[in-house]
Amino acid sequence: MIKKVLILEKRYFTIGMAGHIDHGKTSLTKALTNVDTDRLKEEKARQISIELGFAPLYEDQEIQISVIDVPGHERFIRQMIAGVAGIDLVVLVVAADEGVMPQTKEHLNILKFLGVKSGIVAISKIDRVDEEFIDLVKDDILEELTGTVFKGAPFVLVDSLSKKGINEIKELIINTLKEQEMRDAKGAFRMPIDQVFTVKGQGTVVRGTVYEGNVEEGQVLKIMPKGLEVRARQIQVHHHPAMKAFAGQRAAINISGVSKEEIERGDVLVSSEHFIVTKTVDVVIRVVEELEHLIKQRMPIKLHIGTAEVMGRIVFFDRNEIKEENGEILCQLRLEDEILTKRGDRFILRRPSPQETIGGGWVIDPRGNKYRFGNQTIEELEKKKVGTPKERIMAALMEAKSLSLTELIKRTALEETTLKKHLANQEFVLYNGKEYTLKLLIESMEEDIFDQLQEFHQTHPMKMGINKAELIQTLQKKFPKSLLDFVVENGISNGAFKRKGQFVLLTDFVPHIPKSWAKRTEGLLSDLKRDGLKVRNLNDYFTASGIPNAVAYDLKKFLEDQNLLTALDEQFAYHGDVYNEAVEKLQRGTGAEFEVGDAKEVLDLSRKYMIPFLERLDAKGLTKRVENKRIWIK
Structure with a gap:
């Protein structure tokens, strides 16, 4: 043993x-x-x-x-x-x-x-x-x-x-x-692979220098950028078995789940999802002091990063060539194959033909986008380059609006402990127990929702408010759904808004009929009440009262919500008082159960009104139909 x-x-x-x-x-x-x-x-x-x-x-x-x-x-x-x-x-x-x-x-x-x-x-x-x-x-x-x-x-x-x-x-x-500080052994494990081989009876073994973090025997890992899941069966450090390998050590790891042919030098063994796989990288470079050949815009380059070697092109945003340069150059690398990297990673650039080292530098942002040529892009890259940890977190959240801790680690390239320390600041908000956003974003979103509700109430004063699902959907182009849901619920909790059923409305809002339609509505209700149970088509009442179709739908819904009107179906509706009186009269005139004929005798109604009236009773839960009979429930 x-x-x-x-x-x-x-x-x-x-x-x-x-x-x-x-x-x-x-x-x-x-x-x-x-x-x-x-x-x-x-x-x-x-x-x-x-x-x-x-x-x-x-x-x-x-x-x-x-x-x-x-x-x-x-x-x-x-x-x-x-x-x-x-x-x-x-x-x-x-x-x-x-x-x-x-x-x-x-x-x-x-x-x-x-x-x-x-x-x-x-x-x-x-x-x-x-x-x-x-x-x-x-x-x-x-x-x-x-x-x-x-x-x-x-x-x-x-x-x-x-x-x-x-x-x-x-x-x-x-x-x-x-006298020197060692590499970060607390972050997520990362080991660029420089050798792959097999050991008889053991299987695939990968070897490399542990860049950061640590790994322990039995741990589930991933081979990136291929995304292959493996397990560390055994670990050796200089041919001696070890339970763990730490940042700064040379380690050979016997892994299960893959064959030797599936892995190559340049792949990276990692323990988490924190690292980014990318083909477009924003970088800062320096070139060698004595260039033998011009470095031209979009010329082919060979990138050496970690143990990987990848072909790509260099893209400048403030020049079209380099003859000689002593300072830093902000630019981008667009690669033919994916690499795994993070902010701060160092690299070398070589010319493929004739072969020579032309420069090197470090990764500003592994999530590069396509930018326009010009000073504005250079200014943005400069901000990315010099940003403090707090600025990098804020920039990431301003762009994405909401990010998990894992996603923040990827975007900011900050170590988890450092990130959590800054996220404890009151400027950042954790919601749903797993996602972070900015307090100022929440405040801005509350203002957007307030303005939207206010405009809605002015346009539709008779409606209760905006359906919550619709409210969230209208803002989903700007903000993630989970964040919108949180902000709405948070606004309700702190009194910025209120909820009535599925509707969201401003705290001091009460649905009402606009003054311009108040008298006409009174006339409509008066006519309905006068006609009792034998009403005309509801549209006739709206037309007779001078209420246009554009207003009729909202008004009908409002009157129903206020129990001033009860719709039987698409054609007929009763005044609220008339409907309630008819229900009481039918209850008094029948037993625990009754048939259509019994109801017709009590209310003296034709089938044209009787059937919609009884179906409305069923819909409101007052009665239950059993074959040809109805049973009173309430």
């Missing part, structure tokens, strides 16, 4: 070895770790690194450090970017007998664009040259490092064969990382 140890308070870091081909990165890694990271036959035969190599460097009770040895050859730049993208510190290896070389410069650019902030310079192979030559190499390196993260970085002289300087550089790495 293999013992699995779970350590909670530890900090985890991954460092990278970068530099030109054959400058001694792999040898230095082996000298530091006793692990030969060139494991492939081709690597042994050609004596160059082709794939990423990994090894444990150091571990004590408070810290664990892993090493990634990245290929230096220009043909393997993709692997280099994939490896460096997840590291916390870089050891830049420069051979004493060659100095700064093309790949050294390209690696420096890549490290700069990926935002690596911590570095150490290792001058390797020092036994091959004399001290004076080493001083020349130092000057060469210092000049090249001006303006990079390595400006001011410590230098260590090493020789992997004789072990000179190995202890010194190892101690420097450990002490530097002990």
Whole structure:
């Protein structure tokens, strides 16, 4: 039985070895770790690194450090970017007998664009040259490092064969990382996959550097952007079983539910829905200082983000080409395939042909839209770029009106704890127990509803109010239905509106007949009452009273609501008093049950009136028809 140890308070870091081909990165890694990271036959035969190599460097009770040895050859730049993208510190290896070389410069650019902030310079192979030559190499390196993260970085002289300087550089790495903050282990788990393989009897295994969060054995995860659901069957950290893997660690995870063929380098293993899958990304970029070729509007680019490599095009909004540029450029990447990303993610841009690194930057908004060319778009992107957490939350809610916590995490790229802290502010409102909106939006919506009700009451003074479902439907183009329902109910609770049955109305509103129709309505009711039970067609009364069809419908409904009129069917209606008297008379003149003939004798009505009258009694629940008889219920 293999013992699995779970350590909670530890900090985890991954460092990278970068530099030109054959400058001694792999040898230095082996000298530091006793692990030969060139494991492939081709690597042994050609004596160059082709794939990423990994090894444990150091571990004590408070810290664990892993090493990634990245290929230096220009043909393997993709692997280099994939490896460096997840590291916390870089050891830049420069051979004493060659100095700064093309790949050294390209690696420096890549490290700069990926935002690596911590570095150490290792001058390797020092036994091959004399001290004076080493001083020349130092000057060469210092000049090249001006303006990079390595400006001011410590230098260590090493020789992997004789072990000179190995202890010194190892101690420097450990002490530097002990002073450094580790990656976020509290957020949602994310691990870009850089290797996929199978183990006999175990199935599919994916490997990568944990970017953020943590994962535990048995956890249900997703392979994105493919959306494949998997389970973490087993976890290993440097070939040792572990219950959990944390941000900053190299981890191999045995997953169930998929085959090796369904996954590829560039896919991302995640634990939540917080991350966005997208093909259009708003970004801020910088370009290399010495561009060999123009960067033109909508030209093809190759995006390296995490461990993914995706083709796409670059879209500018304030220029059509770049010849040289030292500052930041706000633009957009439109990709051929989906990627998983979030705000703040770093990336590299390369030209597909001729192949070269042209720049890099970070993601402003993974949910890019199509924008117009011009300063207005640049201003909007600038606001997105510099927005505070609160501004980003407010902007997201102003746009969507209502969002769940998961959706807010996606849109703002804020860590859950930070987001919840800001959402506790009274400017934000949680409703339905799961969705957030802005207090000012609720107030604005209440004003919209108030104005709509006021206008409705003025136009239709005889109607009780607006049917709630209709009220919500009229505003659904502007606001989500769930939010509208909440605002209406909230307005009723706080007295802004009131409810009568299914109708919503203003608190102080009472349905009424407009003065302009009051006298004519009195005449209509008087005529109806005079004619008793033997009335004419209701439309005749409206016509005789001078009430137009446009008003007749609302007036009829109002009179019914006020019990001043009872409609028998589409043709006939009785005055309210006449109807009530007829019901009382029929109850007195019949027993517990009666037939149509009995009713005709009591009320002296023809079948033309009798049948609609009796059906109205049924509809109002006063009687119940059983075959040819009716039974009094009330």
